[in-house]
Amino acid sequence: MSATKDDLLWMYAAMVKARYYEDTMATVYMEGKKPKFDIGAGLVPGEMHLAAGQEPCAAGVCVHLRNDDTVTAPHRPHHVAIAKGVDLNRMTAEIFGRVDGLGGGRGGHMHLFDPAVNFVCSGIIAEGAPPAVGAALGARMNGRDAIAVSYVGEGAPNQGGFHEALNLAGVWQLPVVFIIEDNSWGISVPKSKSTAVADNAIRAPGYAMPGVRIENNDVLTLYDAAADAVARARAGQGPTLIEVETYRYYGHFQGDPEIYRPKDEVKGLKAKDPIDRLYHYLMDNQITDSSDLEAIAQRCREEVDAAYAFARKSPEPAPEAALEHVFV
Amino acid sequence: MPSSRKLTVSRAMSEAIAQEMRADPQTFVMGEDVGAFEGVFDSTLGLLEEFGEERVRDTPISETGFIGAGVGAAMSGMRPIVELMFVDFIGVCMNAVYNLAAKNTYFSAGNCKVPMVLMTGTGGGYNDAAQHSQALHATFAHLPGLKVVAPSNAYDAKGLLTTAIRDDNPVVYMFHKGLQGLVWMASPAGAATEVPEESYTIPFGEARTVRSGRDVTIVAISMTVHGALAAAEELATEGIEAEVIDLRTLVPLDRDTVIESVKRTGHLVVADEDYRSYGLTSEVITSVVEAHPDYLKGPPQRVAMPDIPVPYSRPMEDAMLPNAERIASAARHTTGRG
Numbered sequence: 214m215s216a217t218k219d220d221l222l223w224m225y226a227a228m229v230k231a232r233y234y235e236d237t238m239a240t241v242y243m244e245g246k247k248p249k250f251d252i253g254a255g256l257v258p259g260e261m262h263l264a265a266g267q268e269p270c271a272a273g274v275c276v277h278l279r280n281d282d283t284v285t286a287p288h289r290p291h292h293v294a295i296a297k298g299v300d301l302n303r304m305t306a307e308i309f310g311r312v313d314g315l316g317g318g319r320g321g322h323m324h325l326f327d328p329a330v331n332f333v334c335s336g337i338i339a340e341g342a343p344p345a346v347g348a349a350l351g352a353r354m355n356g357r358d359a360i361a362v363s364y365v366g367e368g369a370p371n372q373g374g375f376h377e378a379l380n381l382a383g384v385w386q387l388p389v390v391f392i393i394e395d396n397s398w399g400i401s402v403p404k405s406k407s408t409a410v411a412d413n414a415i416r417a418p419g420y421a422m423p424g425v426r427i428e429n430n431d432v433l434t435l436y437d438a439a440a441d442a443v444a445r446a447r448a449g450q451g452p453t454l455i456e457v458e459t460y461r462y463y464g465h466f467q468g469d470p471e472i473y474r475p476k477d478e479v480k481g482l483k484a485k486d487p488i489d490r491l492y493h494y495l496m497d498n499q500i501t502d503s504s505d506l507e508a509i510a511q512r513c514r515e516e517v518d519a520a521y522a523f524a525r526k527s528p529e530p531a532p533e534a535a536l537e538h539v540f541v
Numbered sequence: 542m543p544s545s546r547k548l549t550v551s552r553a554m555s556e557a558i559a560q561e562m563r564a565d566p567q568t569f570v571m572g573e574d575v576g577a578f579e580g581v582f583d584s585t586l587g588l589l590e591e592f593g594e595e596r597v598r599d600t601p602i603s604e605t606g607f608i609g610a611g612v613g614a615a616m617s618g619m620r621p622i623v624e625l626m627f628v629d630f631i632g633v634c635m636n637a638v639y640n641l642a643a644k645n646t647y648f649s650a651g652n653c654k655v656p657m658v659l660m661t662g663t664g665g666g667y668n669d670a671a672q673h674s675q676a677l678h679a680t681f682a683h684l685p686g687l688k689v690v691a692p693s694n695a696y697d698a699k700g701l702l703t704t705a706i707r708d709d710n711p712v713v714y715m716f717h718k719g720l721q722g723l724v725w726m727a728s729p730a731g732a733a734t735e736v737p738e739e740s741y742t743i744p745f746g747e748a749r750t751v752r753s754g755r756d757v758t759i760v761a762i763s764m765t766v767h768g769a770l771a772a773a774e775e776l777a778t779e780g781i782e783a784e785v786i787d788l789r790t791l792v793p794l795d796r797d798t799v800i801e802s803v804k805r806t807g808h809l810v811v812a813d814e815d816y817r818s819y820g821l822t823s824e825v826i827t828s829v830v831e832a833h834p835d836y837l838k839g840p841p842q843r844v845a846m847p848d849i850p851v852p853y854s855r856p857m858e859d860a861m862l863p864n865a866e867r868i869a870s871a872a873r874h875t876t877g878r879g
């Protein structure tokens with residue numbers, strides 16, 4: 214199957230928007246944290262994990278999803294949230310810890326919840342996989358054809374919870390798509406030193422599901438593989454595991470000294486930038502022209518700029534509001 | 542003459558580990574990012590360089606696996622120092638700690654030993670939200686079979702860690718991220734201290750009276766020691782002389798030092814960054830009241846994290862964490878001067 218023009222342009226927009234969002238955040242996050250970096254100071258609270266370079270993983274899968282499909286994302290969630298259609302204004306306000314945030318400032322960047330599009334996330338490695346299984350189970354028990362997608366980094370398949378989730382999905386043949394974003398680093402530890410196999414997709418047969426490995430951060434091959442996986446899940450044919458080779462342009466977190474990383478690695482990755490490649494694909498195949506693509510990019514930038522403006526204007530929450538919402 | 546120099550808590554910890562590793566080849570370190578990264582909170586500075594990858598092991602993100610492996614290694618004669626990066630992650634691996642490490646000595650009538658140190662980063666104050674900011678002191682202290690340590694400064698950090706490594710029992714060593722002296726996170730002035738170069742131990746179960754005072758006893762641990770000292774300065778300007786006690790270890794708990802102090806002051810405030818209910822604060826107050834119902838002349842006070850997940854937004858978190866202001870106001874209240 215090859216992508217329709219609409220889907221291609223949708224993916225292009227999702228990737229451009231996510232990239233601009235992260236690059237903007239990289240700058241905004243440092244406001245008030247210079248000249249001396251202090252994680253507890255400045256405009257944006259807390260830790261910050263950015264996903265620039267990983268956009269294909271989000272766009273190539275979420276293009277196939279509906280609002281009623283559930284996505285569970287990890288600590289590096291912005292690109293996935295954007296592709297899933299999370300309210301950008303309220304997401305940004307949440308990251309700023311403001312009253313108009315998705316959680317009124319209680320959760321922050323690693324804990325974004327938008328029930329309108331069934332998006333959740335968690336900062337505990339691999340712990341989104343079992344809840345994705347549960348969401349899929351709930352859909353099936355209610356006779357709905359909604360599916361669930363679990364996103365994790367390549368560090369997560371070394372957790373027990375990940376494997377338990379795969380086995381559950383396999384033995385119950387649930388509509389789950391497991392996506393591993395393999396950026397080859399778990400903080401400072403390379404995959405080769407943490408994982409006994411080079412390709413996590415080969416684990417899939419152990420759980421009675423197909424496994425696919427996408428090389429080169431390629432959104433188009435991922436698009437095809439995810440189309441199959443989502444269609445199978447929706448048709449009641451069970452789960453799929455997809456590992457995507459992807460790139461992490463920034464440090465693990467903003468402020469990461471990255472002493473562990475070869476100096477030129479990022480430069481090499483940027484030379485193969487997935488957004489540039491999609492742009493050239495669209496141009497070379499005369500699917501669209503540069504003015505159209507620029508117009509899309511312009512709209513994305515405006516939307517992101519508006520979200521940051523919204524977040525800046527949103528008030529700080531009242532301190533006592535911290536005591537609300539432990540129970541409902 | 543033995544020499545000392547001013548060290549951060551993280552340097553003091555790293556030095557304790559290095560000295561024990563030099564002395565005992567059975568000692569080794571494992572955990573996430575303890576190698577080239579030297580610990581996300583700098584707890585393993587210089588160790589990879591000196592001891593190599595065999596004894597300073599980066600692990601996969603597999604806490605259930607490598608903490609369980611720590612228990613097994615300890616029982617086979619090694620002395621593993623295992624790092625759980627953030628204490629909050631205990632959720633994925635508690636079994637190895639409380640069903641294995643904490644119980645195997647008892648099951649075996651002392652025939653099996655588990656000389657393992659689980660060192661782990663605690664605490665909030667830098668807006669990292671509820672999966673990365675908890676103190677969880679009582680979660681461990683509640684479980685029989687674990688010794689639990691939480692230093693407030695570099696001198697104690699080194700001595701207590703040395704004691705922990707030499708102990709034949711499992712020790713949970715809880716270091717507060719905000720005391721480490723990281724370049725990217727502020728820490729209070731009193732956290733870095735003079736630290737002797739040579740190796741030394743500090744016995745568990747001996748609280749330290751950090752400041753003497755006749756009017757009110759403030760019991761604290763880890764980060765709250767610094768809040769308690771600041772509160773005591775403030776109270777002194779109002780004519781209230783506070784005695785500040787740093788418990789240093791939760792298990793064993795030095796009840797005697799607290800009781801002896803309260804006998805003199807008649808007033809008690811307990812400050813802890815862990816949750817308010819079912820925690821260290823209640824334990825300390827109960828220990829006093831149970832033994833000497835007549836000592837307290839005012840209602841004992843708990844200053845702790847309210848029973849909510851630690852909030853992300855800065856104004857919310859600031860308002861919830863125990864700090865000098867809240868400790869001082871509790872002291873005024875119990876002494877009837879506020």
Ligand SMILES: Cc1ncc(C[n+]2csc(CCOP(=O)(O)OP(=O)(O)O)c2C)c(N)n1
Pocket residue numbers: 288289336337338365366367368369396398399400461465573602604626630633
């Ligand atoms: C259970 C658990 N252990 C450790 C961590 C600390 N931690 C946060 S991100 C991370 C690395 C994750 O690597 P990976 O899964 O590859 O995702 P990436 O950061 O590369 O996107 C670690 C170890 C955590 N959040 N949860």
